[in-house]
Amino acid sequence: MKKIFFLAVLIIIASCKNNDSSSMDYKDASLSIDERVEALLPKLSLEEKVAQMRIFHANIGTKPDENGNLTLSERVIEKLKLGIAGIKNPGEHIDAVAAAKMNNELQKYIIENNRWGIPALFVTESYNGVDAEGCTRFGRPMTSAASFNPELVQRQWDVVGREARLRGMHMCHSPEADVVRDPRFGRMSEAFGEDTYLTTQMVKNAIIGVQGDYEGLGNGTHIGAVAKHFAGYGQVLGGSNFAAIEISERTLIDEIYPPFEAAVKEAKTLGIMASHGDLNGVASHGNPELLTGVLRDQWGFEGYVVSDSNDIARLFYFMKVAESPEAAAQMGLEAGIDIDLYAEDSYAYLPEMVKKNPELEKLIDRSVRRVLRTKFILGLFDNPYIDIEEVKKGVRAQSSLDLAKESDLESIILLKNEKSTLPLSKDKSLKVALLGPLLKENTKEMFESVAGSNVKFIAEKGFQLTNQKGGAPELLDRDPKAIASLVSKARSADVSILFLGGDEYTAKEAYFSNSTLGDRATIDPVGPQDELVEKIKALGKPVIVVLKHRRTLSINVIAEQADAILDTWDLSEFGDESTARIVFGEVSPSGKSPVTIPRSIGQIPFHYSMKEINYKKEYLFLGKGPLYPFGHGLSYANFEYSDIAISNAEITPDTELEVSVKVTNNGSVKAKEVVQMYIKDEIGSVTRPDKELKGFEKIELDAGESKTVSFKITPKMLEFTGISMEKVLEAGDYSVKIGTSSQEYLETTFKLKK
Template sequence: MDSFTSRYLPFTLLALVMFNMGFAQDKARPSDKKIEKLISKMSLEEKVHQLATQYPNANMRLGIPNLSANECLHGIKMDSATVFPQAIAMASTWDTELIERMGHTVAKESRAFGIHQCYTPMLAVVRDVRWGRTEESYGEDPYLVGKIGSSYIRGLQGMGAERFDENHIMATAKHFVADGEPMAGDNGAAHDISEYTLQNVHLYPFRMAIEEAEVGAIMPAHHLLNGIPCHANKHVMQTVLRDEWGWDGLVVSDNGDMRSLKRVFNYVPDYEHAAKKGLEAGIHQELALFQGWSDHRMFGDYLISAVNKKIVPVALVDDAVKHVLQAKFDLGLFDTDIKNDERFDVLKNPDNGEPDKVSQHDAEMFKKALYVGIPKKDWKKTVFDQSHNDLALEVAQKSIVLLKNEGDLLPLKKEKYKKISVVGPNGKAMRLGGYSPDNPKYYINIVEGIQNYLGSDREVAFEEGCDFTDSTANIPKAVALAESSDITIVAIGGSEETCRENEDRDDLSLPGPQQKLVEAIHATGKPYVVVLLNGRPLSIEWIAENSQAIVEGWYLGQETGKAIANILFGKVNPSGKLPITFPRNVGQVPLFYNKLETGRPRQIYNSDPEPLFPFGYGLSYTSFELGEPRLSNETIAANELTTVNIPITNTGTRSGETVVQLYVHDVLSERVRPQKELRNFKRVALKPGETKQISIKIGAQQLEYWNDGKWTIEPGQFDIMVGLDSKHLKKVALTVKN
């Protein structure tokens, strides 16, 4: 399949899907009888082929279409697609409406490429930033992760009449569950987690994705959870997901994890029993990237053998097939006359992509089946729509977090600086983060962005200075350039090699000699701004103490340089907020704002126990002042609502946006709760001198927590806290009566 894959599936996952959006089906649907009839006509082999991903799952004999899947973590992972900011940057916007619009655009491009489902979003609640997949996450808070993730899902899938129409796709929430708390930050590490923590932290955003966005599909996690592989964990996959939540969607395995039940964990005696365990846990399709029809697939010859040996009942296979077919019906794929579909031309002409080196069995399957995500004829019209680029820029600009601005160095005044230098390994390099196209539509680097902004009458010079290796040989060149410049932009951080899936770290300092580069630039005495492009929080304590201005950009997508320039020169006022805490050093990890209190006074020898930058933090070029919060009702019953009203004023001289954050503390509870938990937020735009009244409703979602098998709101006092970050808060008391 190599030639076929390389031509039409650049890292595409050929795939699974899922059906009804999220709740147990009490009523018969028009497709039910059709599905039952199709299953009755299938041979066992044909049934099993429905359970394959990254392999044909169509059936031309019975008129069953293929379903193609891919990654769309921050845009569809296809060459020429629009590349939006990485997930951690998306969360920094704290803008649910914007992320939903982004989802609509990504879905539209996906359909143009012939993709029907995406393995997105990742709803991990990150508790250890050493983990390489931090960049794929929406941060450390369950509520924020759930809100950003649900917004993206609503955009990808559509809601109401738009749901799963020709411009929308099926989302897949992953990884179920608790992969954001890996032991020592190691990807896929085994760990034990109490039911209390599972429900209140790690399951929380998935429940939100089902209730608020009706997510179509779910993917289990790689790791052992309480000694049981997630792909065979009936407690989370059946008891919680289906029995307690009533969700009845489609479940697709993660890559190779069905095989790992035997090969890695030795949880089963053989691969036939691996297939059985997966089906019993409720997995309907198996993802095995680029494996063809081989012994890498448990839902293949091993499953056929297991059925023939009476290890697996046919009813289990039929149930999985039912979910796959329902997904295809829900996505409208049966509405296409697949026999006459022009995309089948690829099977008739080897020059158009039919594999030339495949087994006889593979060749037969290709003749029986499929189309595999082949783009529509007019795909360029959709993908190269200028509005998509404009949206990518908007998301990038709102993602940027201003961490420090001593002496109001920023925004830079264009007329003040005749010569500007850019130094550092991220000045010209393309930094997109993981799960990005190999060949994006375009990428504007920082040097290009600044030069384009200033025009030809200003000189923008570049010297890398260092890379991520240990060599310091070129730092003197960068220093010489800085000394001859009016101001220097120091573009540093990380890369896809230092932070990605299976690229974890035991050190959070800047990779390579970047710290030495910054210190050398600082020693010149000339002004400079530090711009970070990275996938996880870094330990930059020296920089935070000594540098005048710091901008956190994460990975900003195709518009990186333009967004950075617009922020640096004040065309856009920064408004991003951190979705994750910045530690001072790796010794503080795991570090997150909503930890429970320690039993003794917290003190660390020769080190400040407070974070470098707190969750929710982010500065602006203007200033905002919050008034005192007031409750519409200071006493409510558990089933009632109240509203907190907060006046906010722009006390500066520039228009700007900020995020009003609401935190809750259950003062006296049966189980000790964190001192503060994010439970709502609102973005607000204000002109200079303008005051607005912000109203935020408080009800069950803000006050409840899971304890002793149920969600509960305990009577008593709650502290309702509001602020512009998690550290500086104003408080008002709410009483919930018995």
């Protein structure tokens, strides 16, 4: 009887367990995501759990053979036996259809060769659209920021999300939410500019776009975003990659955090990548206050945190804040890093470490939950493969190519236009010289397609800026014959368009290897570019400069000599065509500079929203202020601002104000204008910024048309971190400025009463 009773008890216990949601089958799509995660997690061995915390790069042995079939190296096969969190960039060097086919094969292999059929995350990046062969090439993020059009950015990143998913990708180590203010930094153009508010709007919309407003994740149409680099990465000392970060806690909270907070709270980013750097001496990859306290406890982030390349291991051998590789792994785990990117000497040690310290498995479980949750959100357990028939229709669709052109046209900035040099006329006979080191092979063809038969072009590149070696490119010697040839070409033309600035070799990521460089100690244009401008200007004919670059340049000679300057940053694959359309007046330029353009590197740090006291003194032997201010950008129209008005002279913590201005297009062409609103706290308990962008709107007006543009001013806009390091709302006087740039505006005032 006792045996029968005991057996009955066991049956009852087993029955209860089987009805417990935590043990339900994780393949049951009717369960909630959390239930599926909790059903799967206990099934995994410790080694299988750790495998779900690691990503390797596809270049270690994941590629197609000559017939397009998947091949795997022995190293990859070994790695996939236990499953894997993800693989970076599989199929990046083949076209979209071939990549989709290969990634289907790769995913099938992974699912069939780990015990529980757990799919992998395939991860890409996006700096000019999806960073892979055969996708639509958009302008870089800094270029997009110049559009001051978040809705346009959202549509652009929607295409990125769709094209990436059709390749078989699931996550994107983009966008960058860093505020970048140092043009020495080689990665400057990967971010959205120097301003907190502009960056916040752009990052938020980029994430909403790439994730398909979150709905696209589970529907299988979009990919998850990984906002990076958390936090302060754009503030590296000397603009040098991997350097320390010296930034005040107040600046961190008020200026650096907001884009990341919006990424989490408003855009619901699936992932966050930690920063290479440190904050107040605490390495970000080992900072629980940052990665758990701020990110999760304060902001409620539920996604996963991934390391930057090898950075957990670097807590030991580079940052030197851990005593051993194992100590570094424990620091990263305790801080809240869920996935180790690439390293073989970090989380790979966790199974052995748990034998000595079993409590670590609780933290491992915490991270694995987040990774599995992401895979369920993306629908990978239920629909892991790509419909190959959809790829051709969805990648490089005509609508996407048209969007790339539209984005270009809204991002080109007219910095200077003396005596209305631009636009050039298509209607009269004209000979135009296209010259300079940033000229492309198809530039002449693109200009001809826009200009028509009346305009004749000659084109010559003349010289390169560097030897174009990827690791550490070297400047080339001045070539007097090349310069003389370019001047000769200009002499034979009616007008010269010079393509100057910098390229992917003069501004790029400085990878960890000592032999790889990408940051610069000066920001003047390299090579004989200034000389070229001066010699062609001396011919007495109009000189137009098209600036192409990936970092801000101190273009003093160009600004002095050129009759007109178009700042294009790094446009899409149709960039020269779009530039030609601006040059010949098909469209009026409407881009605004997302950064302050300094006269000299000696002015750095130099952004428009610095503390007011920073502007007290100028420098000996240098012109006053910036060469061009933040928000600057001219038009072929003439916009007049008038009738600024505010709805009330006072605001309280419980009320809002509305401020408005009338904008009139007094020109003769239809054009777009970015109306910008800045607020200044006249007196604060701590020193305050000179002004801060708090709103903008891009409008389009016909010739002669007027529009009243209104902005709300909320108490939230006026908050800052006070003397006690708490957010405060201080009574007192404020000014609000609305205009065409951070230096040209109308102004009114109001008071905050408490």
